[in-house]
Amino acid sequence: MNRLEDVVKQRGLNVFARIDHAAGAAKVGKTLRPTEVIIFGNPQGGTPLMECAQTVGIDLPLKAPVWEDASSQVWLGYNDPGFLGQRHGVPQCAIIENLRKALAGIAEAAVAR
Numbered sequence: 001m002n003r004l005e006d007v008v009k010q011r012g013l014n015v016f017a018r019i020d021h022a023a024g025a026a027k028v029g030k031t032l033r034p035t036e037v038i039i040f041g042n043p044q045g046g047t048p049l050m051e052c053a054q055t056v057g058i059d060l061p062l063k064a065p066v067w068e069d070a071s072s073q074v075w076l077g078y079n080d081p082g083f084l085g086q087r088h089g090v091p092q093c094a095i096i097e098n099l100r101k102a103l104a105g106i107a108e109a110a111v112a113r
């Protein structure tokens with residue numbers, strides 16, 4: 001998660017929050033393997049998507065979970081912008097492909113280190 005946050009910041013995006021679900025679980029006496037979500041983005045990418053469909057605001061800023069599975073493998077996930085376009089009825093929104101490339105690049109950079 002630290003590597004992902006560093007890459008997000010290096011690319012000029014804002015980090016709005018990091019949520020540690022494992023820490024939250026511990027507060028109620030439960031145990032989760034390491035699981036965090038980072039919330040990030042900027043108006044340059046989000047606004048054009050919202051111009052296509054304002055309802056996409058429910059999915060913005062972008063979110064990416066990082067979690068450890070039962071075999072100690074660490075995973076990184078995110079919603080593909082194409083999925084967001086379909087979900088909100090604007091699959092042909094012009095910004096989707098740029099967002100897709102940007103997110104893939106961020107993910108690749110975070111896991112390649």
